[in-house]
Amino acid sequence: MRRLLPLTLPFALLLGACDAEERGAAPAATASVSSTAAAAAAPPAETGNxxxxxxxxxxxxxxxxxxxxxxxxxxxxxxxxxxxxxxxxxxxxxxxxxxxxxxxxxxxxxxxxxxxxxxxxxxxxxxxxxxxxxxxxxxxxxxxxxxxxxxxxxxxxxxxxxxxxxxxxxxxxxxxxxxxx
Incomplete structure (x- = not known):
């Protein structure tokens, strides 16, 4: 078990860091930012001209x-x-x-x-x-x-x-x- 601990600890930290990175920009916030960015990048509303x-x-x-x-x-x-x-x-x-x-x-x-x-x-x-x-x-x-x-x-x-x-x-x-x- 002691031999596995040095291997599993870095792996667990790496997995936790990746998961935290994904959670850092919470899914709801990501969707909100994406829709805001999409709205800003979208062409202006139809002017009718x-x-x-x-x-x-x-x-x-x-x-x-x-x-x-x-x-x-x-x-x-x-x-x-x-x-x-x-x-x-x-x-x-x-x-x-x-x-x-x-x-x-x-x-x-x-x-x-x-x-x-x-x-x-x-x-x-x-x-x-x-x-x-x-x-x-x-x-x-x-x-x-x-x-x-x-x-x-x-x-x-x-x-x-x-x-x-x-x-x-x-x-x-x-x-x-x-x-x-």
Whole structure:
């Protein structure tokens, strides 16, 4: 027995230390810490911000930099929406929609001949199509589904054409945006 004691004592201490280490962060505390850490690491709650469309048959959807404003100070009856796709660098693709004279939901036809009133553009689609819409030209129909200044909320569907710096017209289909601040 005396010979076993020197062997069993270190083994018992080692086993006890391992067990104490596991118990040191009690199971309930581990679960609590894990759920707190998971909550902190989880993406933010759904903001509801979406800007998406099909451009010449290819899906495009913004992934960041969402902004919307309804009747901002100094711009009576204006609705502004912008969003970006991709990294914030020279290749960042940006979308802008600016409407004037908007009182609420309804249909608005945007044409470049009245660009001082409304404009829509999609920038940096690729190296040849740097500017689409805006000063290049556009013919878009926007169906405003919801417009609210307080709280700020814009929801709309849109489709039509954007003239491109490459000299061609881009077909915009199934455009949809939802933005709130």
């Amino acid at each position: 979406v800007v998406r469309m099909r451009v010449d048959g290819v899906d495009w959807q913004a992934d960041r930099e969402f902004f919307c404003a309804v009747h901002p100070p100094g711009m009576d009856r204006a609705v502004l929406v912008s969003a970006s796709l991709g990294p914030k660098d020279a290749n960042e693709q940006t979308f802008n929609l600016n409407l004037s004279g908007i009182d609420g939901p309804g249909r608005v036809h945007l044409q470049s001949s009245a660009s001082w009133v409304h404009t829509i553009q999609l920038a940096n689609l690729d190296a040849a199509r740097v500017l689409n819409g805006g000063a290049m030209g556009f013919d878009i129909t926007v169906e405003l589904l919801a417009v609210s200044a307080d709280p700020v909320r814009v929801e709309a569907r849109f489709e039509g054409q954007l003239m491109s710096s490459a000299g061609s017209a881009l077909r915009i289909e199934d455009g949809y945006l939802r933005c709130s601040e």
